[in-house]
Amino acid sequence: MGEAKARLERLRETFLASAEQWMFPPSRWERDAVREILSLPVERAIRGVPRGAAILNAPTRECHTNARFYAEHDPTGRATMVTGWWRQPNVLVLHSLVEIGERLYCVTPFDADPSPDFPFIRDPRLGWHEDGAGERYCERDGHRIGPGLRLDAPQVMADTELIRDRLESGMNPYEAVKVAIGSGRRRR
Numbered sequence: 782m783g784e785a786k787a788r789l790e791r792l793r794e795t796f797l798a799s800a801e802q803w804m805f806p807p808s809r810w811e812r813d814a815v816r817e818i819l820s821l822p823v824e825r826a827i828r829g830v831p832r833g834a835a836i837l838n839a840p841t842r843e844c845h846t847n848a849r850f851y852a853e854h855d856p857t858g859r860a861t862m863v864t865g866w867w868r869q870p871n872v873l874v875l876h877s878l879v880e881i882g883e884r885l886y887c888v889t890p891f892d893a894d895p896s897p898d899f900p901f902i903r904d905p906r907l908g909w910h911e912d913g914a915g916e917r918y919c920e921r922d923g924h925r926i927g928p929g930l931r932l933d934a935p936q937v938m939a940d941t942e943l944i945r946d947r948l949e950s951g952m953n954p955y956e957a958v959k960v961a962i963g964s965g966r967r968r969r
Contacts, residue, residue, distance in 0.1 A: 792954045800941050802927050807934035815930050818866055818873055818902055826878050826885040826901040844889040848877035851888045864907045868900040871937050874929040875919060939965030
């Protein structure tokens with residue numbers, strides 16, 4: 782198998798694992814949390830590190846680890862980790878970044894969205910904890926958070942099922958995830 786094909790297969794597996802994380806059962810708690818979070822102020826987060834900051838050789842899709850590392854190793858001592866929600870059209874993605882002064886910076890490279898900034902919602906009700914095995918996880922009001930929360934859980938699950946089917950069919954992973962929101966068929 783050539784390197785390009787192997788890279789696409791690894792990406793397919795990453796996308797399938799990510800899709801699976803969004804398939805949790807809908808709940809009243811999720812609906813209420815989404816409604817409350819959407820009422821909070823939206824800020825703009827800047828992609829990349831501020832001018833003059835040390836370059837962080839950060840891995841993609843590891844925002845919580847990257848932000849924590851950056852804040853702990855910032856030579857100026859001004860950076861603090863902030864956890865909240867990356868507002869996307871159909872989901873709120875749990876996301877961590879750093880605040881320096883009054884600016885928010887996302888220090889995690891992201892290969893799918895080239896925009897220089899994005900909407901971010903701080904959430905003071907999020908808290909980080911560590912389990913018995915030393916794994917860190919985030920909670921909101923006693924509920925452990927996975928990848929995020931869904932604005933319309935049944936529709937996100939239907940769209941995710943469509944993406945999964947396309948990935949499992951062997952479709953190019955980049956094409957498989959290009960699904961218009963609302964394209965998946967809801968089960969009745």
